[in-house]
Amino acid sequence: MSVPSYGPESGSAADPHNAALYAKLTRRIVPFLFLAFVVAYIDRVNVSFAKLQMLSDLSLSETVYGAGAGIFFVGYFFFEVPSNLILNRVGARRWIARIMVTWAIVSALTMFVSGPTSFYVMRFLLGVAEAGFSPGILLYLSNWFPSTRRSQIIALFMTAIPVSGAIGGPLSGWLMAHFAGTYGLAGWRWLFVVEGLGSLAVGIAAFFVLHDRIDNVRWLNADEKSRLAADLARDASTRTETSARGAFASKRVWLLGLLYFCIAMGNYGLAFWVPTIIKASGVASVSNIGWLSAVPSLISAVAMVLIARHADRHDERRVHVAVCCAIGALGLLASVLFASNVAVSIAALIIAAIGINSIAPVFWGIPTALLGGAGAAAGIAVINCTGNLAGFVSPFIVGRLSDLSGGKLLPGMLAIAVALLIGAAIVLRMPLRRASASAASAPNSSIPQRT
Incomplete structure (x- = not known):
């Protein structure tokens, strides 16, 4: 398959003279x-460590845990598109700060969970609070x-996923082990409140x-602003300008959503079950589980940037x-x-993490290159929330199959592998094409460019 080159004639974003400009943008943003x-991400998946104590x-x-872990994404699904449309209207600074402060409060309040119903309610509210964060950031990056x-x-942004595992694993294990019994509270309750307070501080700073x-x-x-604006304008000319309604009606958007659903099945199969897989290999200490879970995360962080x-x-x-x-x-x-x-088992988890964590950054290069106009906010949100329904389906299926098979993880992991x-x-099989910058500037040109 031939691949096009991006020389200065097709967009100065690829001009080596712009390297300093984009290095500055990267450092600042x-x-x-x-x-x-x-x-x-730590607040989203720390329940996988809380599970080690909370279930007993x-x-x-396991079925209740899987449903509770996944119901986060039900709230996320219903509020994702409205949240991203509001962000597009009021700006990332205000809305991302609002999202982070709200989810931090809900995450901390999860310490008061007392049974299945309260567990489901808090996970649902966490999804509502966080809805729009990831696609909002992706939309924000496409503007820079x-x-x-x-x-x-x-x-670089999404290396936060494996890095959060590398940080969150040892941190969660340490919090649960060392705060257990403090003021009469279990370690898993301290896990939620301490990590929630961290999110609150970052959310305030976002504003x-x-x-x-x-x-x-x-x-x-002034020169840097002018060159950046020219690059972004040239890039925008290669996208299909659509309305929000057009994004909802686009078959390509929904097919990308289905693809992202399969990808997210793998993401959350890995995120919610790594501690359980490590425990099943014979590691008993929650602190050791936390440290071992960091190994695949750190290695995959390097791999995903290179890929x-x-x-x-x-x-x-x-x-x-x-x-x-x-x-x-x-x-x-x-x-x-x-x-x-x-x-x-750890070596296999490293391979799994390299593959799974490297998918999303490359995948999101597809819709952000294809969609433009008001439809970009809606389309990215539709793809993300459709895909993230897997966040409910994935842990529920694995938990249910584990209960039905007497605690075995193989049936659930087989289902995740099939989805991937x-x-x-x-x-x-997807016909993913976009107009080239030079073609887009010609009124009658229809020359496609591969994505």
Whole structure:
């Protein structure tokens, strides 16, 4: 398959003379968004560590845990699109700060869960509070970085997922072990309140750190603002301008949502069950489980940046997504098939994490390059919330199959692996094309360019 080159004639975003400009943008924008995503993801999946104590304390079954872990995404689904449309109207600075402060409060209040009903309610409210965060950040990045640089920028941002695992695992294990019994509260209750307070601090800071418009920043000079605006305008000319209604009616948007559903099945199969897989290999201490869970996360953080950079360099994303789906599926299966051997199981989890965590940054380079106008906010939100329904389906299926099979993880991981392989098949058959910058500038041109 031929791949197009992006020389200066097709967009100065690829001009080496712009390297300093985009390095400055990266330093100024990405680190804070990375921090925000780290605390968001820790609050989203810290229930996987709380599970190690909470289930016995509250007499909850694996099915109840799976449903509670997943019901987060029901609230997320219903409020995702409205949240992203509001963000597009009022600006990222205000809305992302609002999202973070709200979810921090809900996360901390999860410490008061006392049974299945309150567990379900708090997880649902957490999803409502966080709805719009991830697609809002993706939309925000598309307003600062052209598509020829976006996969690697998204990858830098999304390394927060494995890094949150590397930080959240040891932190969660330490909190649960060392705060257990303090003021008469179980360790898992302290886990929710302490990590929730961290999100609250970052959420307040977001209001003062983020900027909605290029014109509003003081750290770019007039020439840099002019060059950036020109790059973004050139990039916007390659997208299909659509309305919010047009995004809802687009078959391509819904097919991308289905693809992302398969990808997210793998994401949350990994996120919600890694501690359980490690425990099944014979590791009993929650602190040791936390430290071991950090290993796949750290290694995959490096891999996902390298893979996304390779995808950007070759302007090719379909094969990258498909290969990573297959690697993730095989790694997950191997981690439970060889669960009796700690070293082999951890090695398999590393492979699974490299594959699964590397998919999303490359995948999001596709819709952000294809969609423009008001439809970008709606389309990205539709894709994200449709895909994130897997956040409910994935843990529920694994939990249910585990209960039905007498506590075995293999049936659930097999279901996750099948979903990833279906995703690989979908992306390889998708006709993903966008107009080239030069073609888009010609009124009668219809020359497509591969994504």
